[in-house]
Amino acid sequence: MPPLPTIQPGFELNLWFLFAALAIDAVVGDPDWLWRRLPHPVTWFGALIGWLDRRLNRTPPAEGDRAADRLRRILGVVAIALLVAIAWFAGAAIEALLGRIDFGFLAIPVIASVFLASRSLYDHVARVRDAFAEGGLRAARQAVSMIVGRDPESLDAAGVSRAAIESTAENFSDGVVAPALWFAVFGLPGLFAYKMINTADSMIGHRTARHLAFGWGAARLDDLVNLPASRLAGFLIVMAAPFVGTSIGTSFVVMLDNAGKHRSPNAGWPEAAMAGALDLALAGPRRYGALMVEDPFLNPAGRTDAGPGDITRALKVLKVATILGATLTVIIALWLRS
Numbered sequence: 001m002p003p004l005p006t007i008q009p010g011f012e013l014n015l016w017f018l019f020a021a022l023a024i025d026a027v028v029g030d031p032d033w034l035w036r037r038l039p040h041p042v043t044w045f046g047a048l049i050g051w052l053d054r055r056l057n058r059t060p061p062a063e064g065d066r067a068a069d070r071l072r073r074i075l076g077v078v079a080i081a082l083l084v085a086i087a088w089f090a091g092a093a094i095e096a097l098l099g100r101i102d103f104g105f106l107a108i109p110v111i112a113s114v115f116l117a118s119r120s121l122y123d124h125v126a127r128v129r130d131a132f133a134e135g136g137l138r139a140a141r142q143a144v145s146m147i148v149g150r151d152p153e154s155l156d157a158a159g160v161s162r163a164a165i166e167s168t169a170e171n172f173s174d175g176v177v178a179p180a181l182w183f184a185v186f187g188l189p190g191l192f193a194y195k196m197i198n199t200a201d202s203m204i205g206h207r208t209a210r211h212l213a214f215g216w217g218a219a220r221l222d223d224l225v226n227l228p229a230s231r232l233a234g235f236l237i238v239m240a241a242p243f244v245g246t247s248i249g250t251s252f253v254v255m256l257d258n259a260g261k262h263r264s265p266n267a268g269w270p271e272a273a274m275a276g277a278l279d280l281a282l283a284g285p286r287r288y289g290a291l292m293v294e295d296p297f298l299n300p301a302g303r304t305d306a307g308p309g310d311i312t313r314a315l316k317v318l319k320v321a322t323i324l325g326a327t328l329t330v331i332i333a334l335w336l337r338s
Contacts, residue, residue: 020109029119091188117175178229230266251276
């Protein structure tokens, strides 16, 4: 009987696994029939984050109580450190278990694909575009409310379109490039740790009275782990610009000139690159519930009258940028083998 294939864990192998995971995600995405029957792994992360939030963040915040704020910040740092450790060792345990099973390594890209969101992002944004034709502005507002946090009733057709396009750019970085990058570098432990950090930031990394101090560590760590991915995501969007009629140079200059205007140290890179690729002015003033955010426009010289056709162009950028990222993965893997 011939010996069973063995694998040597490492960066090169992770790259091939990543390419397979991207392909699986492109074909399968997040099937509703599956996640209606099974809890998505990210919901397990969310349940653990929520439990620690309830256990460690129970004292109501008191305005001006610096000692209490310091304690809440320390407890928040302890919480995010514990969460990352749990996620890391869970990923390492799964990799070790699969390594003991004949052909178990084939499950690694399948598991990794669950944490990549290129197909689901495309589908959610496409629903906003399609809603314009199927139900008009009201339907489009309802569709965009599923992917952005701002008040959809305050948005006109151009505002809905810009919100969908901004979400496409930002989530390409957070939902595709960042998990792919940390999986390539550290395998399932890195992927699980990143998704735990990103989920924690979305749940407790808010500047609210309850989470301003407690969520500080999660928010800062999320900024750190997304820093390289956001620049890479911006670069991939820039490289996709010619596929929607804009030069690489134009999109690149817009990205460099405008990324720093965004209130996030990371989101500005893919959003500014997308603004340059589509010749649109993105971000700018917008409303989140009762809160009005007076942010500057990214690419203020661009158009503000975005429409469904621009959402289609943004989706094309997303598709091409994802393919370019997968191609880059193969090129690096082949270079390492040579």
